[in-house]
Amino acid sequence: MPSDSEETNPPIVSLRGINKRFDGRPVLQGLDLEVETGRSLVIMGPSGCGKSVLLKHIVGLLRPDSGEVRFHGQRIDAMNERGFRPIRRRIGFLFQGAALFDSMTVRENVAFPLLETGQAGPDLEQRVRETLDRVGLADTLDKMPSELSGGMRKRVGLARAIVLEPEMVLYDEPTTGLDPIRGNVINDLIVRLQRDLNITSVVVTHDLDSAFQVADRMVLLHEGRVRMDGTPDVLRHTSDPVVRAFLEGREVSDGSIDDPGIGAHTSEEPETLRP
Numbered sequence: 001m002p003s004d005s006e007e008t009n010p011p012i013v014s015l016r017g018i019n020k021r022f023d024g025r026p027v028l029q030g031l032d033l034e035v036e037t038g039r040s041l042v043i044m045g046p047s048g049c050g051k052s053v054l055l056k057h058i059v060g061l062l063r064p065d066s067g068e069v070r071f072h073g074q075r076i077d078a079m080n081e082r083g084f085r086p087i088r089r090r091i092g093f094l095f096q097g098a099a100l101f102d103s104m105t106v107r108e109n110v111a112f113p114l115l116e117t118g119q120a121g122p123d124l125e126q127r128v129r130e131t132l133d134r135v136g137l138a139d140t141l142d143k144m145p146s147e148l149s150g151g152m153r154k155r156v157g158l159a160r161a162i163v164l165e166p167e168m169v170l171y172d173e174p175t176t177g178l179d180p181i182r183g184n185v186i187n188d189l190i191v192r193l194q195r196d197l198n199i200t201s202v203v204v205t206h207d208l209d210s211a212f213q214v215a216d217r218m219v220l221l222h223e224g225r226v227r228m229d230g231t232p233d234v235l236r237h238t239s240d241p242v243v244r245a246f247l248e249g250r251e252v253s254d255g256s257i258d259d260p261g262i263g264a265h266t267s268e269e270p271e272t273l274r275p
């Protein structure tokens, strides 16, 4: 476990009473959540329950219909794009499916945030190399994303997410679709970044092995709210039927518990994007 201190750190992000609907259908329904500074929070829940939607509220890619999002205590939910830009630089986002630019080399992908934010100084090449080195991919600089394995693409995505040295990184399904060995490489990286660079981690995952490896704290989303919030041990030993069903790989829908389905999760966004 990355951290064993019992003290509670102040929140880097807090979400209060978040409601979000799409086409009249509620996804987040009065969601409250605090992300502790310097710790790792794992967010779990069945496919379609709103995990990616929740992450997108933290970086202003989505705005709540009602409720408050705060970053270091400052309201950010009603900010305009311009106001949001400096905040987004402090938060790295590893998108579901890595979302690399397929027409760019690895070097160009990792350099992109530096160029986009006007931070491409004479040390650009060095910063790109150092960041790729951190994820163990220093020898892939000139490769195209299509030449890399899924696990390597995720690591390049991770390098791109941390190249601006963010305070917090949001990981959306960082190990989904990877075999256990490649998944463990990612888990180790998440833990190391948190420990060595003091990066707050928020990890959305279906992968229970990964969740228990990286979490200081875990939450389970259910019906648009946090159903359970606690340490991995608390979750492991809970008698809450919804949490138990999730941990045992049985689908939970509308309060009823039935067939398997969680393990069969495959939903992924495209692996590559065009700028």
Ligand SMILES: Nc1ncnc2c1ncn2[C@@H]1O[C@H](COP(=O)(O)OP(=O)(O)OP(=O)(O)O)[C@@H](O)[C@H]1O
Pocket (backbone or CB within 6 Å): 022, 023, 027, 045, 046, 047, 048, 049, 050, 051, 052, 053, 054, 096, 267
């Ligand atoms: N931009 C959007 N427009 C309309 N509906 C959306 C949008 N984004 C998300 N949704 C809907 O909101 C719900 C929650 O989506 P979300 O992507 O957060 O699920 P998830 O929990 O991340 O699922 P998965 O585990 O499959 O990634 C889904 O029903 C989805 O179709």
Ligand SMILES: [Mg+2]
Pocket (backbone or CB within 6 Å): 051, 052, 053, 096, 172
């Ligand atoms: Mg998702």
